[in-house]
Amino acid sequence: MEHSGALQLYGNASVSYTIDAMVRTDVELMLQVKAGDDESFNLLLQKYRTPLVNFLFRMVKEKATAEDLAQEVFLRVYRARKQYSPSAKFTTWMFRIATNLALNSVRDNRHRQTDVSIDVPLEEDEKPVQLPTREMRIDEHMIERDRSEFIRRTIQALPEKQRVAVLLHKYEEMDYAEIAKILDCSESALKSLLFRAYETLRVQLAPLVGQRSGEGRQ
Amino acid sequence: MTTTKKCEDVSKQLIAYLDRRANSADRNEVEAHLATCGACHERAEEFRQMFGVLDALPTVEPSLGFDARLHARIAEEPRSRWFGWMIPHPRLAFALALLLALSVWTGDLPRATSNGEAATAATEQQDFEAIKDLGVLENYDVLSKFDALSEVPAEPSPADQQAKPVNDQNPDQPPATQE
Ligand SMILES: [Zn+2]
Numbered sequence: 322m323e324h325s326g327a328l329q330l331y332g333n334a335s336v337s338y339t340i341d342a343m344v345r346t347d348v349e350l351m352l353q354v355k356a357g358d359d360e361s362f363n364l365l366l367q368k369y370r371t372p373l374v375n376f377l378f379r380m381v382k383e384k385a386t387a388e389d390l391a392q393e394v395f396l397r398v399y400r401a402r403k404q405y406s407p408s409a410k411f412t413t414w415m416f417r418i419a420t421n422l423a424l425n426s427v428r429d430n431r432h433r434q435t436d437v438s439i440d441v442p443l444e445e446d447e448k449p450v451q452l453p454t455r456e457m458r459i460d461e462h463m464i465e466r467d468r469s470e471f472i473r474r475t476i477q478a479l480p481e482k483q484r485v486a487v488l489l490h491k492y493e494e495m496d497y498a499e500i501a502k503i504l505d506c507s508e509s510a511l512k513s514l515l516f517r518a519y520e521t522l523r524v525q526l527a528p529l530v531g532q533r534s535g536e537g538r539q
Numbered sequence: 540m541t542t543t544k545k546c547e548d549v550s551k552q553l554i555a556y557l558d559r560r561a562n563s564a565d566r567n568e569v570e571a572h573l574a575t576c577g578a579c580h581e582r583a584e585e586f587r588q589m590f591g592v593l594d595a596l597p598t599v600e601p602s603l604g605f606d607a608r609l610h611a612r613i614a615e616e617p618r619s620r621w622f623g624w625m626i627p628h629p630r631l632a633f634a635l636a637l638l639l640a641l642s643v644w645t646g647d648l649p650r651a652t653s654n655g656e657a658a659t660a661a662t663e664q665q666d667f668e669a670i671k672d673l674g675v676l677e678n679y680d681v682l683s684k685f686d687a688l689s690e691v692p693a694e695p696s697p698a699d700q701q702a703k704p705v706n707d708q709n710p711d712q713p714p715a716t717q718e
Contacts, residue, residue, distance in 0.1 A: 374601045512555070529595075
């Protein structure tokens with residue numbers, strides 16, 4: 322069975338950690354970190370490393386890169402602990418850091434590959450860099466791993482802002498207000514961003530619908 | 540089936556409707572329209588299926604060394620930050636540092652004076668320069684507010700007895716009053 326929620330259990334040894342982290346809110350934990358309690362930092366790490374690594378893995382191409390970036394996020398959270406003030410949700414702050422790092426990484430990588438002028442602003446409406454689907458066969462016997470890869474690449478081909486919006490909305494299950502803060506846009510702008518993204522995904526993922534189990538009625 | 544203005548409005552609310560984040564007024568509006576419009580009903584169904592496909596994306600686990608690597612990086616942070624883990628209270632850390640500094644200072648003094656006449660003005664000056672570099676001793680306000688030291692002038696401890704000759708020789712410049 323798969324958990325789609327943000328919080329995951331990490332085996333028996335860590336269950337007490339997870340329960341402790343659930344009892345205290347993120348803001349409480351972060352205020353403890355600010356006061357010098359590094360054990361609270363470890364609780365936040367336990368709670369968010371998997372969601373963060375997954376978010377970043379879906380933003381960038383390599384898992385190793387995603388882990389490097391996730392490390393950087395936690396490091397920045399730790400470095401900023403003395404200045405932390407609970408004016409925003411902890412996840413808003415953390416995923417904002419993660420989003421900025423991921424977008425910078427994607428842009429750096431793209432500039433290295435294609436020599437695109439740095440002056441050209443990257444709008445969310447830009448054309449996808451590559452169509453992921455070409456070389457992949459879609460048929461009934463498509464193995465599970467290819468299926469996952471197909472979905473991942475389809476998401477990665479979305480314009481970057483749409484991609485962030487989908488990942489936070491679908492996989493982190495954040496509400497519109499929080500995603501809008503992370504993306505620094507209005508809620509109505511976010512809604513149309515999401516609508517366009519899901520329109521694209523609806524079309525591109527249509528070949529996968531009804532392939533496996535009874536999700537789709539065909 | 541014709542696409543109307545209503546269809547456009549509803550399709551923009553479909554995502555929120557399907558993920559159950561729409562408020563109830565919007566929900567009723569969308570449901571009423573879906574009940575009468577085949578095109579929008581079909582589109583809603585396609586979105587639902589698309590969400591089902593997205594659900595199939597597996598979650599990856601961070602590699603086993605992730606935490607250890609992070610802890611190592613944090614340990615490398617400047618000013619040995621993990622020291623704060625052992626002493627969570629800054630005041631306690633300060634007090635310990637102060638006591639350590641004082642014990643080093645008073646511990647060194649007998650050695651200087653036991654050389655008899657070697658305790659010249661020059662060596663005093665050297666000692667004094669060394670003391671000046673101990674940041675914690677520079678702030679007299681902090682020292683005077685520090686409970687453990689408040690009784691020192693009235694009731695000198697044995698350590699202070701040993702320190703006294705030096706102070707007597709140089710009464711105008713006790714280290715603590717140094718600006
Ligand atoms: Zn309609």
